[in-house]
Amino acid sequence: MNNIHLVIPFKGLDAAKSRLSPFLSLSERRKLSFAMLLDVIGIAKRSEIFKEIHIVTPDLSIVNSLKGVNFIFERLPCDLNKAIQLGIDFCTRCNADSVLVLPADLPFIKPKDILNIVELGEQDQEVIVISQSRSGGTNALFMKPPGILPPQFGEDSFKKHVSSSKARGIPVKVYSSPTVEIDIDHLNDLLTEGLSLGKNTKEVINTLKLFFSSQLSK
Secondary structure, three states: OEEEEEEEEEOOOOOHHHHOOOOOOHHHHHHHHHHHHHHHHHHHHHOOOOOOEEEEOHHHEEEHHHOEEEEOOOOOOOHHHHHHHHHHHHHHHHHEEEEEEEOOOOOOOOOHHHHHHHHHHHHOOOEEEEEEEOOOOOOEEEEEEEOOOOOOOOHHHHHHHHHHHOOOOOOOOOOHHHHOOOOOOOOOHHHHHOOOOOHHHHHHHHHHHHHHHHHHHH
16 A cells, blocks of 8 residues: 555534534533544554544644544634645645545444545546445545545535546546445434444443433434
């Protein structure tokens, strides 16, 4: 494998998973968001293909709790795509050959997913490999070289990324997997049948089991 970098944008413990605020307290959302971040980082490390892992965040409080990663700090919280672009620009300055962008809330992702995405991308000199979320967003974006495409994460971003790539004449490959397409916007997403959660996320969910049972029945 070549010089491949990973970028994970993270809003911060207090800002993450705001859509779950009707169901989980701030303390519970903090624990859940950090557990999912730990699992994504752990899976990335187990894949053993990244030269560097970069966390783009405005949250200084997580620094001492994460080892073996680099931090790119936002002086002020900015929108998701600006944060991702900060990470991509840093990878470019580090002479990365390619970069993979992953959200911090993919609790089902496996090392084989990362390996498959990168393998698809490594076959070309210039390429985009993308995975679609269930809601039409983007849950993985591999770029070779970094910066070949501006990030457009958000609503309908899968179509936007594909359209922008084709308009620029950049080859596009799609990687589909249930373990990548599910991110967390509702409690039900954490209990998807047939898929196993990451270790840290599962531990947090187990502490909330009784609460989850009552909420999911509504």
